[in-house]
Amino acid sequence: xxxxxxxxxxxxxxxxxxxxxxxxxxxxxxxxxxxxxxxxxxxxxxxxxxxxxxxxxxxxxxxxxxxxxxxxxxxxxxxxxxxxxxxxxxxxxxxxxxxxxxxxxxxxxxxxxxxxxxxxxxxxxxxxxxxxxxxxxxxxxxxxxxxxxxxxxxxxxxxxxxxxxxxxxxxxxxxxxxxxxxxxxxxxxxxxxxxxxxxxxxxxxxxxxxxxxxxxxxxxxxxxxxxxxxxxxxxxxxxxxxxxxxxxxxxxxxxxxxxxxxxxxxxxxxxxxxxxxxxxxxxxxxxxxxxxxxxxxxxxxxxxxxxxxxxxxxxxxxxxxxxxxxxxxxxxxxxxxxxxxxxxxxxxxxxxxxx
Ligand code: NAD
Ligand code: DAU
Numbered sequence: 001x002x003x004x005x006x007x008x009x010x011x012x013x014x015x016x017x018x019x020x021x022x023x024x025x026x027x028x029x030x031x032x033x034x035x036x037x038x039x040x041x042x043x044x045x046x047x048x049x050x051x052x053x054x055x056x057x058x059x060x061x062x063x064x065x066x067x068x069x070x071x072x073x074x075x076x077x078x079x080x081x082x083x084x085x086x087x088x089x090x091x092x093x094x095x096x097x098x099x100x101x102x103x104x105x106x107x108x109x110x111x112x113x114x115x116x117x118x119x120x121x122x123x124x125x126x127x128x129x130x131x132x133x134x135x136x137x138x139x140x141x142x143x144x145x146x147x148x149x150x151x152x153x154x155x156x157x158x159x160x161x162x163x164x165x166x167x168x169x170x171x172x173x174x175x176x177x178x179x180x181x182x183x184x185x186x187x188x189x190x191x192x193x194x195x196x197x198x199x200x201x202x203x204x205x206x207x208x209x210x211x212x213x214x215x216x217x218x219x220x221x222x223x224x225x226x227x228x229x230x231x232x233x234x235x236x237x238x239x240x241x242x243x244x245x246x247x248x249x250x251x252x253x254x255x256x257x258x259x260x261x262x263x264x265x266x267x268x269x270x271x272x273x274x275x276x277x278x279x280x281x282x283x284x285x286x287x288x289x290x291x292x293x294x295x296x297x298x299x300x301x302x303x304x305x306x307x308x309x310x311x312x313x314x315x316x317x318x319x320x321x322x323x324x325x326x327x328x329x330x331x332x333x334x335x336x337x338x339x340x341x342x343x344x345x346x347x348x349x350x351x352x353x354x355x
């Protein structure tokens with residue numbers, strides 16, 4: 001048996017691929033175009049492992065996807081491939097429209113052509129799992145209940161609008177053509193291999209480098225954090241037992257204000273790797289211009305996952321953030337490797353002289 005994973009060299013896709021092959025002998029065909037966020041170093045531990053087949057290519061290349069599906073005959077496709085950073089979507093939305101919307105369309109249509117011609121048993125068992133985000137639901141008021149699966153779509157950034165559009169395509173390919181799809185909406189992930197343009201890894205690497213820790217606006221925006229390996233276990237569970245055509249919200253019930261996240265990381269580093277001058281890393285915090293259209297609060301109601309599929313996260317926020325900070329301390333070579341010229345250009349374009 002085989003599955004096709006797209007975007008499997010990115011943050012969540014590489015964690016998913018590693019966890020999958022740690023628990024199963026089922027081959028992973030990993031299709032990734034290796035954008036700035038795709039990194040084969042995340043998968044170094046799979047070198048020489050015949051169960052992992054890496055293909056450098058684009059989900060928008062329908063001919064390539066069709067050929068891969070025909071050659072490997074996967075029983076499922078798990079679609080992680082996307083542009084994922086909100087700030088980049090504000091600077092340059094077109095890549096998001098192209099990869100997240102047009103790319104998902106091409107992938108869906110190639111998968112439909114493959115699925116349609118499958119024999120009855122593998123056709124019935126086939127699944128297309130689309131990995132989406134809580135950001136499609138928009139922003140919550142301070143005391144509003146957490147997002148359930150039936151919350152209306154109200155995306156506010158080019159990124160979240162592109163993800164919402166791709167979700168609609170996935171839904172339509174099920175209702176119109178019968179493609180057996182599953183869609184997941186997860187909250188903010190953190191953990192190993194997280195690209196240091198996102199808040200948690202950026203704060204860890206900037207702190208250690210003696211740089212500014214940029215907090216947008218008043219730092220009181222709330223995100224709901226989930227350790228990446230818990231997201232991976234949830235996706236495996238949905239793939240295994242999710243009801244075709246359904247959507248599932250995935251989260252860890254860990255709402256935190258951004259400033260609290262930054263302070264927590266500083267406290268951990270103060271004890272694990274104290275600054276040479278004995279001062280706290282909190283001295284490096286700087287409040288900077290807010291993100292345009294910044295969503296104030298996200299919160300996921302993950303009770304359907306628990307009730308219907310018996311899934312629960314294994315990590316608390318405390319245990320997950322401890323592991324994450326320790327991982328970055330232990331993997332300085334990985335960090336140095338991703339801080340290429342392109343990374344430095346992004347930091348300069350986005351933060352200017354503030355970091
Ligand atoms: P990432 O940016 O780290 O990785 C994305 C990967 O997709 C990269 O390896 C990139 O090369 C690849 N890719 C992009 N466009 C492609 C294309 N057209 N064809 C083939 N490969 C392509 O992103 P991530 O944080 O790992 O997120 C993965 C998925 O999970 C995304 O769909 C994202 O919307 C979703 N998601 C992310 C989070 C989060 O907190 N990071 C939370 C919920 C959902
Ligand atoms: O909610 C799920 C989403 O979480 C995913 O769909 C996205 O792919 C993922 O990037 C993430 O989006 P966010 O915008 O929430 O993540 P980010 O790490 O960019 O920012 C987290 C919060 O921290 C957000 O409120 C903005 C703030 N922030 C971020 C950066 C990079 C800062 O205050 N300073 C920063 O320098």
